[in-house]
Amino acid sequence: MSSKGKKPVVVYGASGYTGRLVCEFLRQYQIPFIAAGRDGKRVQEVMDKLPGIETADYEVAEVSNETDDLAKLFKGAKVVCNIVGPFERFGEPVVQAALEAGVHYIDTTGEPAFLEMVKDKYGAKFADKGLLLAPCTAYMYTPAEICARICLEDGDIDTLEVVTAGGFVPTFASTQSIYSLFSHDAKYLKNNVLEAWVPGKGYEVYVPGFAVNQLVHPWAGGNLPHVFKEHPTVHTVRQFSGNTDRDLMEGVIAMQQQFEEEVRSIKSESKRKATLDAMVDAVESFMPPRELTLVNRSCDIATGTGSAGGRKVVIQSTSPYTQTGVIQAATVNMLLAQPPAKVGFATACEAVGHHYLLGQLKSFFPLKLTITDV
Numbered sequence: 225m226s227s228k229g230k231k232p233v234v235v236y237g238a239s240g241y242t243g244r245l246v247c248e249f250l251r252q253y254q255i256p257f258i259a260a261g262r263d264g265k266r267v268q269e270v271m272d273k274l275p276g277i278e279t280a281d282y283e284v285a286e287v288s289n290e291t292d293d294l295a296k297l298f299k300g301a302k303v304v305c306n307i308v309g310p311f312e313r314f315g316e317p318v319v320q321a322a323l324e325a326g327v328h329y330i331d332t333t334g335e336p337a338f339l340e341m342v343k344d345k346y347g348a349k350f351a352d353k354g355l356l357l358a359p360c361t362a363y364m365y366t367p368a369e370i371c372a373r374i375c376l377e378d379g380d381i382d383t384l385e386v387v388t389a390g391g392f393v394p395t396f397a398s399t400q401s402i403y404s405l406f407s408h409d410a411k412y413l414k415n416n417v418l419e420a421w422v423p424g425k426g427y428e429v430y431v432p433g434f435a436v437n438q439l440v441h442p443w444a445g446g447n448l449p450h451v452f453k454e455h456p457t458v459h460t461v462r463q464f465s466g467n468t469d470r471d472l473m474e475g476v477i478a479m480q481q482q483f484e485e486e487v488r489s490i491k492s493e494s495k496r497k498a499t500l501d502a503m504v505d506a507v508e509s510f511m512p513p514r515e516l517t518l519v520n521r522s523c524d525i526a527t528g529t530g531s532a533g534g535r536k537v538v539i540q541s542t543s544p545y546t547q548t549g550v551i552q553a554a555t556v557n558m559l560l561a562q563p564p565a566k567v568g569f570a571t572a573c574e575a576v577g578h579h580y581l582l583g584q585l586k587s588f589f590p591l592k593l594t595i596t597d598v
């Protein structure tokens with residue numbers, strides 16, 4: 225594909241549950257895109273079923289998960305949205321290709337090992353080229369960060385407790401990614417030092433809109449402890465995620481306990497990796513139904529405190545996975561309009577602004593923002 229007349233955005237993993245949502249919302253922003261994946265026929269079949277696709281300006285590309293092939297595809301574009309996970313397995317060639325082709329990179333990962341690897345290995349290289357490297361541009365991370373950043377608008381906040389509680393149905397790749405999350409210590413920030421959570425333990429938290437407390441979990445520790453590690457005033461960050469389906473959450477916690485006993489205890493690294501790969505490969509492929517606006521609710525909460533109290537910021541909304549489609553497309557929209565406010569390893573909130581992203585979420589979903597003193 226010549227780079228002349230090239231579409232400005234490549235959605236890699238367009239055939240997946242989330243990839244198609246990103247394409248759907250790029251269409252809402254009237255942004256031309258390339259829908260890419262390892263199987264062009266499958267990508268086309270998915271695109272053919274996208275609501276309103278007849279008015280989208282797009283083309284389909286088949287590409288392998290190899291750096292050279294991906295870089296050739298990305299050349300001449302401005303942004304790549306990477307939605308192929310588990311990212312620890314498939315992500316690095318995509319980051320390398322984005323750097324080689326000189327395009328901004330955003331993805332939907334929440335895998336901390338991948339996050340730390342790209343930050344350390346590629347953050348400065350992206351910054352040198354004036355490019356953004358923004359993993360976690362997705363539900364579970366961006367709305368929670370919007371809440372956290374609104375807390376920080378009061379200058380005396382040094383401690384953040386962040387909770388994401390959604391009624392979502394995990395997708396195939398999300399389920400596979402859970403094993404990748406469990407393979408590493410989930411970390412929180414305690415007085416400027418990253419500490420490991422005790423694995424396999426859930427926490428009860430109050431979530432507005434629910435009569436009974438919800439069961440949440442550090443999941444993989446979240447991105448915010450890493451994002452705020454070098455922050456001048458914030459010294460402590462604890463981030464939790466949960467599904468409002470209690471059975472599902474109890475299942476996730478039991479799964480992690482079993483994983484600790486049966487996989488993390490294996491001494492040989494190669495044997496441990498082989499066991500992990502076998503577990504990931506054993507997850508049967510499935511495609512959950514599209515979310516229902518009136519059923520699949522979401523709630524993101526950040527409580528920010530300092531010596532003299534603080535504030536609690538809550539976003540109540542709907543359709544968590546669909547929010548990822550908007551968050552990605554809205555970030556792309558701003559990146560095409562102006563350079564990012566921060567380059568190198570950064571979040572979408574830092575690059576395009578948390579109030580902008582909040583506004584875009586409000587444009588597409590019923591959304592209630594509540595700010596209270598605590």
Ligand SMILES: NC(=O)c1ccc[n+]([C@@H]2O[C@H](COP(=O)([O-])OP(=O)(O)OC[C@H]3O[C@@H](n4cnc5c(N)ncnc54)[C@H](OP(=O)(O)O)[C@@H]3O)[C@@H](O)[C@H]2O)c1
Pocket residue numbers: 236237238239240241242243261262263266289307308309310311314332333334362363364365395396397398399401545548
């Ligand atoms: N933070 C969040 O809230 C959030 C939200 C959504 C997604 N995510 C993450 O985003 C990732 C994708 O999720 P999803 O919901 O779209 O999952 P999905 O429906 O299972 O789709 C996975 C995508 O990856 C592609 N893929 C799988 N194996 C591949 C390989 N070996 N080479 C190239 N492409 C491959 C699939 O292509 P085929 O169709 O050809 O198999 C498909 O396009 C997951 O890691 C998930 O955890 C996070």
